[in-house]
Amino acid sequence: MKEEIKIPALLQFKEVARAPYEYLRELKKTTGVQMIGSSCTYTPEEIILAAGLHPFRIFAESQSLSRADAHIQAYGCSMVRGMLEDGLSGNLDFLDGVVFPHACDSIQRLSDIWRLNVRSLHFDLLLPVKLDTPLAKSYFEKVTERFRRDLERAFDVAITEEALIAAIELMNEFRNLLRKLYLMQSQYPGIMKGSDLGQVVEASMVMDKKKAVALLKEWVSELEAGVKPEKINKKRILISGSVCSHPDIHQIIEANNAVVVYDDLCSGSRYFEGIISNTGNPVQAIAGRYTERYVCPAKHLGVGFQMENMKKLIQEHKVDAVLFLLLKFCEPFSFDYPDIKKELEAMKLPFLMVEMDRHNEVDEQMRTRIDTLLEIL
Amino acid sequence: MLTLGVDIGSLTAKGILFDGNQIVEKYLMPVGYNSKKASEKLIKALMEKAGIVDTDIKNIVATGYGRNNVEKADKAVSEIICHGKGVHFLLPHIRTIIDIGGQDSKVIVLDVSGKVSNFVMNDKCAAGTGRFLDVMARAMETEIEDFGPLALQGENPSKISSVCTVFAESEIISLVAKGEKREDITSGIHWSIARRIASMVKRLGMVTPVAMSGGVALNVGVIDTLEQILETKIETSALSQYGGALGAALMAAEL
Numbered sequence: 001m002k003e004e005i006k007i008p009a010l011l012q013f014k015e016v017a018r019a020p021y022e023y024l025r026e027l028k029k030t031t032g033v034q035m036i037g038s039s040c041t042y043t044p045e046e047i048i049l050a051a052g053l054h055p056f057r058i059f060a061e062s063q064s065l066s067r068a069d070a071h072i073q074a075y076g077c078s079m080v081r082g083m084l085e086d087g088l089s090g091n092l093d094f095l096d097g098v099v100f101p102h103a104c105d106s107i108q109r110l111s112d113i114w115r116l117n118v119r120s121l122h123f124d125l126l127l128p129v130k131l132d133t134p135l136a137k138s139y140f141e142k143v144t145e146r147f148r149r150d151l152e153r154a155f156d157v158a159i160t161e162e163a164l165i166a167a168i169e170l171m172n173e174f175r176n177l178l179r180k181l182y183l184m185q186s187q188y189p190g191i192m193k194g195s196d197l198g199q200v201v202e203a204s205m206v207m208d209k210k211k212a213v214a215l216l217k218e219w220v221s222e223l224e225a226g227v228k229p230e231k232i233n234k235k236r237i238l239i240s241g242s243v244c245s246h247p248d249i250h251q252i253i254e255a256n257n258a259v260v261v262y263d264d265l266c267s268g269s270r271y272f273e274g275i276i277s278n279t280g281n282p283v284q285a286i287a288g289r290y291t292e293r294y295v296c297p298a299k300h301l302g303v304g305f306q307m308e309n310m311k312k313l314i315q316e317h318k319v320d321a322v323l324f325l326l327l328k329f330c331e332p333f334s335f336d337y338p339d340i341k342k343e344l345e346a347m348k349l350p351f352l353m354v355e356m357d358r359h360n361e362v363d364e365q366m367r368t369r370i371d372t373l374l375e376i377l
Numbered sequence: 378m379l380t381l382g383v384d385i386g387s388l389t390a391k392g393i394l395f396d397g398n399q400i401v402e403k404y405l406m407p408v409g410y411n412s413k414k415a416s417e418k419l420i421k422a423l424m425e426k427a428g429i430v431d432t433d434i435k436n437i438v439a440t441g442y443g444r445n446n447v448e449k450a451d452k453a454v455s456e457i458i459c460h461g462k463g464v465h466f467l468l469p470h471i472r473t474i475i476d477i478g479g480q481d482s483k484v485i486v487l488d489v490s491g492k493v494s495n496f497v498m499n500d501k502c503a504a505g506t507g508r509f510l511d512v513m514a515r516a517m518e519t520e521i522e523d524f525g526p527l528a529l530q531g532e533n534p535s536k537i538s539s540v541c542t543v544f545a546e547s548e549i550i551s552l553v554a555k556g557e558k559r560e561d562i563t564s565g566i567h568w569s570i571a572r573r574i575a576s577m578v579k580r581l582g583m584v585t586p587v588a589m590s591g592g593v594a595l596n597v598g599v600i601d602t603l604e605q606i607l608e609t610k611i612e613t614s615a616l617s618q619y620g621g622a623l624g625a626a627l628m629a630a631e632l
Contacts, residue, residue, distance in 0.1 A: 345495075345582075365481060368457065368498065369457075372457040375455055376494075
């Protein structure tokens with residue numbers, strides 16, 4: 001009998017991260033599962049899983065934009081413009097439905113443009129204006145319940161309590177594994193390449209969750225069994241912002257004897273922080289996670305909340321410097337930045353803010369700025 | 378023993394030979410498209426000028442955009458750190474440096490010991506850089522050396538609203554068509570770049586005394602308007618273009 005060649009977990013993740021939509025197209029072809037894209041991490045993936053559908057993050061894969069420019073101005077968020085380009089260009093031809101949590105203004109407008117221009121089922125999740133208030137939780141519970149009913153109607157399925165509980169358990173295990181990887185990097189800086197970890201998280205956002213759990217377990221045990229890097233004095237960096245999937249950034253940081261020990265990105269820790277309680281009403285428990293975990297700057301009551309979270313991360317992970325990676329024209333983050341800057345100055349913690357587009361090259365100017373931050377330390 | 382600092386900027390390459398106490402020799406030349414070749418040429422020319430050979434140089438530190446292409450360098454250091462060090466050597470009391478080069482502009486705040494404590498750098502855009510002044514000088518048919526003095530003659534600076542190099546140029550064409558005076562338009566151009574730089578300084582938080590370095594420090598029009606907006610004196614040094622190379626030579630002495 002021919003022996004099957006086993007591909008290492010990390011390589012499998014990297015392959016999905018390289019071409020996420022190819023992976024999804026193939027997954028649909030082989031399993032027949034219906035595909036639900038989401039535009040933001042406020043999509044309760046547990047509900048989608050419990051409906052027997054496949055949730056994935058729409059990642060704005062399109063690198064050159066032309067169709068989207070007819071709808072959104074050039075000085076709009078490149079993530080939102082890229083997502084629209086993915087939809088208009090046929091890149092997402094396997095899509096069955098798409099979820100738009102009303103997080104920032106740009107995503108809300110994207111939902112409107114999408115509804116009129118891209119053929120797929122459309123689900124709006126009307127988030128409360130602010131998420132970190134007592135009333136928000138009960139409101140979001142109703143929104144989540146309604147999303148459940150909408151999915152049931154649209155796909156003619158019943159989303160049972162049992163299926164919800166199973167989805168919660170799967171997602172909790174999945175999130176715990178991602179979190180474990182982050183904590184390993186914080187405990188043994190350099191145990192993995194920052195760019196590898198970034199690609200693993202990105203791939204996990206689109207992969208079949210059971211498959212992702214199996215591969216994550218495999219990679220975690222490989223790392224646990226492997227040689228730990230020597231505890232030499234590596235500078236510990238926290239990345240703050242929205243989305244970062246630029247491997248070059250990690251390369252620059254690591255070439256300067258530094259490591260990203262944690263982040264608060266929505267393409268990073270915000271995706272896996274917060275465990276859902278597996279007792280009581282499952283819909284209420286799911287809604288609870290989104291109102292209790294780190295709140296996106298588009299949805300918080302005030303910058304104080306974000307600052308507290310950052311201080312906690314700085315302390316827990318013994319951070320030497322903060323690198324803000326903001327998407328250009330991302331208003332919620334830009335409005336918060338001046339206040340956070342003042343606080344960090346008072347704390348005498350070095351930091352740097354760079355703005356970037358979803359896909360732009362890391363150029364010399366950015367390299368110079370990051371190099372300088374690390375040389376100052 | 379001598380050390381060498383090489384600053385490969387976007388437009389010009391600068392070199393400084395340092396003997397541990399003072400500058401022995403300096404050299405400046407255009408970079409062209411090949412920064413590696415430019416650095417080799419610069420080092421050779423500088424050694425010839427000083428009448429020394431390879432073995433007379435203890436260490437070489439490279440800085441600037443092309444810092445990683447200088448093969449002979451013992452170390453590459455970002456130009457922000459080097460500018461801080463260089464200016465601190467020339468003007469030890471300075472706390473804020475405004476450095477405007479060919480393709481970027483930076484504001485650097487130093488602590489009392491001359492160490493960089495904070496900085497900000499423009500994004501990839503020619504607004505607020507030496508390139509902006511180059512393009513505008515050409516549009517006004519003026520040599521870049523005469524551009525600053527011409528701005529000082531303007532009595533009623535023209536209003537130029539855009540800081541974008543491309544749009545500002547077309548704005549200037551309409552001002553010319555309206556018959557506004559050359560000095561006034563030139564003065565308006567200088568106000569426009571100075572406002573842009575001043576906003577960077579304010580965002581970072583200015584600590585006086587302030588100095589300017591980089592090629593644009595040679596432009597009296599920019600200095601004059603910046604002094605008015607920031608309401609503080611801006612010092613310069615005759616070696617303002619060599620701040621980065623000098624800082625690199627100083628770092629090389631510490632290796």
